[in-house]
Amino acid sequence: MTTWSLRTAVPVVATTIFFFLSTMAIPAATAIVEHTFVVSQMNMMHLCKETLVTVVNGQLPGPTIEVTEGDSVAIHVVNKSPYNISIHWHGVKQRLNCWADGVPLVTQCPILPKQNFTYRFNVVGQEGTLWWHAHVPCLRATLHGAIVIRPRLGASSYPFPKPDSEVPVIIGDWWEMDLEEVDRKMKDNFFDYFPSASTINGKLGDLFNCSGVAEEGYVLDVEPGKTYLLRIINAALFSEYFLKIAGHRFTVVASDANYVSPYTTDIIVIAPGETVDALVVADAPPGKYYMVALPNQAPLPDTQTPEPATRGMVQYNNNNNRGAGNGATALRSRNHIEGGGGGDPSPTGDVPVAPVMPDQHDVVLSFYFHSNLTSLRHPRHPTPPVPIRVDEHLFITLGLGSVCRRGQYCNRTKENEAVLVATMNNVSFQLPTTPLLESHYYHIGVQDALLELPGKPPRAFDFTDQSLIPIGTKEKLLEPTSRATMVRWFRYGSVVEMVFQGTAILQGDSNPMHLHGHDMFVLAQGLGNFNAAKDMSRYNLVNPPLKNTVVVPNLGWVAIRFVANNPGVWFMHCHYEFHLSMGMAAVFVVEDGPTMETSLPPPPLDFPSCSHDNNLAPDEFYLQTPEIKVSRIDGV
Ligand code: C2O
Numbered sequence: 001m002t003t004w005s006l007r008t009a010v011p012v013v014a015t016t017i018f019f020f021l022s023t024m025a026i027p028a029a030t031a032i033v034e035h036t037f038v039v040s041q042m043n044m045m046h047l048c049k050e051t052l053v054t055v056v057n058g059q060l061p062g063p064t065i066e067v068t069e070g071d072s073v074a075i076h077v078v079n080k081s082p083y084n085i086s087i088h089w090h091g092v093k094q095r096l097n098c099w100a101d102g103v104p105l106v107t108q109c110p111i112l113p114k115q116n117f118t119y120r121f122n123v124v125g126q127e128g129t130l131w132w133h134a135h136v137p138c139l140r141a142t143l144h145g146a147i148v149i150r151p152r153l154g155a156s157s158y159p160f161p162k163p164d165s166e167v168p169v170i171i172g173d174w175w176e177m178d179l180e181e182v183d184r185k186m187k188d189n190f191f192d193y194f195p196s197a198s199t200i201n202g203k204l205g206d207l208f209n210c211s212g213v214a215e216e217g218y219v220l221d222v223e224p225g226k227t228y229l230l231r232i233i234n235a236a237l238f239s240e241y242f243l244k245i246a247g248h249r250f251t252v253v254a255s256d257a258n259y260v261s262p263y264t265t266d267i268i269v270i271a272p273g274e275t276v277d278a279l280v281v282a283d284a285p286p287g288k289y290y291m292v293a294l295p296n297q298a299p300l301p302d303t304q305t306p307e308p309a310t311r312g313m314v315q316y317n318n319n320n321n322r323g324a325g326n327g328a329t330a331l332r333s334r335n336h337i338e339g340g341g342g343g344d345p346s347p348t349g350d351v352p353v354a355p356v357m358p359d360q361h362d363v364v365l366s367f368y369f370h371s372n373l374t375s376l377r378h379p380r381h382p383t384p385p386v387p388i389r390v391d392e393h394l395f396i397t398l399g400l401g402s403v404c405r406r407g408q409y410c411n412r413t414k415e416n417e418a419v420l421v422a423t424m425n426n427v428s429f430q431l432p433t434t435p436l437l438e439s440h441y442y443h444i445g446v447q448d449a450l451l452e453l454p455g456k457p458p459r460a461f462d463f464t465d466q467s468l469i470p471i472g473t474k475e476k477l478l479e480p481t482s483r484a485t486m487v488r489w490f491r492y493g494s495v496v497e498m499v500f501q502g503t504a505i506l507q508g509d510s511n512p513m514h515l516h517g518h519d520m521f522v523l524a525q526g527l528g529n530f531n532a533a534k535d536m537s538r539y540n541l542v543n544p545p546l547k548n549t550v551v552v553p554n555l556g557w558v559a560i561r562f563v564a565n566n567p568g569v570w571f572m573h574c575h576y577e578f579h580l581s582m583g584m585a586a587v588f589v590v591e592d593g594p595t596m597e598t599s600l601p602p603p604p605l606d607f608p609s610c611s612h613d614n615n616l617a618p619d620e621f622y623l624q625t626p627e628i629k630v631s632r633i634d635g636v
Contacts, residue, residue: 030070035063037087039134039143040080047196048210051176053142054081054134060202061170061235062145065132067123069152075119077111083136083180084110089121089147090273091130091257091548094517097121098437098568099603101516103135105431106571106587109610110136117608127151127381128257129168129231129275130548137183137581141175141195144235149257159378160253160262163229163279167220171243171270171293171310172199173236186581189420191303195238198293198310205311218312220291222282229253232268232276237577239295239307240271240366240510240551244355245314246289250278252373258383258519258546259376267358269296269369271512273549273575286316288352298508298554299361301469307360313352364527366510367553371525373545386521386541387563391494395530396424397457398511398552398574398584399503401481403428412479420506421583422574423481425454428583429573430483434610436587437569441600451484453586463529464555468504478505486586490564492593497523499530499559500552511552511579515588516570519546520560530557549575564590567600 037056044053044060056062067073079085088102100121104110111117127149134143146168151157173195175182182193197204197215205217222228230250234241244267252263254277270276291314295307358365375383402418404410410417421428438444461478468475490496498520500513523539539559552558573585592599 032072034074036076038078064146066148079111086110088135103571107437109608126257128254131233138179164226166229169230169232171234200312220314228280234270242294243268245291246353246355247284252278256547261374269366271551273514289314290354363554374543375545387495390497392496394498395456397501399505422579425457426481428483429585432485453486453488463503489589494564497561501557502552508555510554512575514549514575515572517566518562520562523559525558527556567592
């Protein structure tokens with residue numbers, strides 16, 4: 001429920017009035033958007049099975065936070081769940097407000113069961129769609145929701161035709177397993193845990209059933225001729241998705257709350273962590289059209305995993321003068337164009353038309369989709385210029401590796417001697433015991449061993465050599481790695497260029513890399529190995545898209561640049577949950593600048609403290625790990 005706090009809004013309104021006078025613009029006054037998020041557990045019935053899930057306010061997806069750019073947000077989190085919780089506002093830049101970023105042991109101690117905490121932040125200089133999610137391993141599968149940021153000057157100031165309606169489309173996955181256990185097992189060599197279904201706005205859809213009764217699906221009711229702005233979010237833990245609507249095209253207008261040059265496509269490809277805003281015009285003959293979300297996966301020789309598709313529907317409201325008969329005729333021809341797949345539409349247009357989906361392994365579609373994004377150049381929506389001088393160059397390989405459970409030497413193939421981990425430059429991230437932000441801010445030093453994230457991998461090899469994917473002699477040489485709390489420090493204002501290079505060690509997955517607190521200019525991407533001599537000349541320094549999550553293509557690379565101008569301690573990680581749980585992460589520390597306006601202020605007074613549980617090891621903040629018997633070790 002949204003409430004408006006007048007008391008707290010007063011000073012903000014006063015500032016806004018001053019702003020009016022000085023700019024003569026007439027924006028709506030800034031407001032405080034306030035929500036209470038009660039985190040608790042409830043049973044949900046799907047696929048003939050009651051499953052206990054952890055949700056916010058009894059909803060899945062959780063509540064949408066709707067703000068106008070410039071608003072302040074206050075979210076009172078009441079933790080009635082048995083887990084330690086923190087909520088991350090994914091993509092919100094949190095300028096000078098790292099304390100509210102919501103990453104356990106990076107920016108804060110988690111909110112313990114029976115405790116509360118209020119997150120306060122401003123949404124400034126961003127418009128579009130972002131989202132929020134628990135930053136607790138795997139629990140984000142059911143603890144997430146949309147953040148919708150509308151322009152201060154109203155919908156008529158969108159840099160695209162004003163839509164008649166706006167709808168969040170959240171792609172997720174449905175797990176029948178205990179998510180806490182999934183996380184624990186993924187950290188311990190068990191990889192045979194998969195979601196039972198995919199979802200659109202929490203609904204499984206009619207590809208799934210319970211004893212022959214179809215699961216309810218998401219339905220978007222449309223009126224002919226009207227335009228819909230879909231705010232698409234991938235909140236799933238495991239997969240990048242292909243999204244199509246039979247008979248319709250999308251015009252992509254924004255991604256990660258940054259406008260892009262309008263780009264028309266019949267397929268959206270969206271990785272976990274990304275958002276895509278796309279216009280859809282209801283210009284097809286009235287009828288029913290399936291909206292299908294299909295997870296993609298790396299082709300062989302990668303290990304194949306069960307990846308279920310889901311579907312909802314776009315349904316034309318028939319209370320209009322366009323007759324069903326006409327619709328049905330046109331529908332047939334549309335179905336023909338689409339190549340069928342959904343069966344013949346009936347003369348009454350009652351049988352929905354299905355889109356033709358690409359092959360699940362056609363991962364190059366993701367590369368094309370993402371390569372087609374450029375930032376919008378628009379007088380009312382200026383994008384910052386790409387910084388030309390670069391202060392730091394990092395080359396970061398992403399991959400898998402293994403660590404001995406005990407000591408330095410072990411037999412990788414012998415059960416229980418080694419653990420499979422995910423790495424950046426061959427080091428796997430380990431959480432510290434004290435939140436890094438606290439240690440950094442109070443200069444109390446860190447009790448944990450910190451390692452500086454290396455600027456390049458320890459050795460060069462043919463990173464994308466596919467023969468490294470199946471376990472083997474060549475691969476084994478590259479596999480040994482280590483664990484550490486990896487941190488990299490940046491001077492305030494430094495321009496950082498990073499090339500993320502995917503590797504083929506044991507898998508050839510893509511990697512949606514997410515940076516907290518900053519947007520990144522995506523300069524270029526490519527398949528295969530990055531070649532500086534050739535590829536740097538291809539950098540787009542004119543209108544690269546700005547993203548908080550960049551997709552490193554399967555067996556490929558991405559080059560980005562960002563300005564480290566937000567003092568604090570920022571997590572940077574792969575948004576595939578299994579990669580994150582396994583350690584594909586690092587922390588970027590941005591130092592204070594020389595002035596108050598460039599320095600991180602002190603923490604809020606009610607900031608959660610770890611003192612109740614000071615003796616717990618890091619992982620115990622999430623879970624009490626029982627003794628686990630490892631039965632399998634090579635199942636990547
Ligand atoms: Cu959306 Cu660190 O995450």
